[in-house]
Amino acid sequence: MYAGRAVETGPARALLSGPRHPYTAGLLAALPRLDTPPGTPLRAIPGNPPDPAQLPPGCAFQPRCPGALALCRTDVPELGPSQQEHRCACHAPLP
DSSP, X not given: OBTTBOOEESOHHHHHHSOOSXXXXXXXXXXXXXXXXXXXXXXXXXXXXXXXXXXXXXXXXXXXXXXXXXXXXXXXXXXXXXXXXXXXXXXXXXX
16 A cells, blocks of 8 residues: 555565565565664665645655656556556556
8 A cells, every 4th residue: 555545466475576566665675684684774765655635646656666657647557457466556567
């Protein structure tokens, strides 16, 4: 979920092993890991979440998205089919 909308759905294994939405990938990259040295800073998603009462036009994640396209600024992506039950609401999903 991002800004009140589902951005990616699917089986847990698919989401954790191959996220398609940049927000999902950012969340997973921000998780603390046991295989990193103590004191390693956590990764953060740059920028700030939008005000839910004043969402930007288009995709709400686009101001923070490293792969945003011009289309992302105007059109809200639908939660469309991707791979089997794994669905992603993104104009530029990750491979």
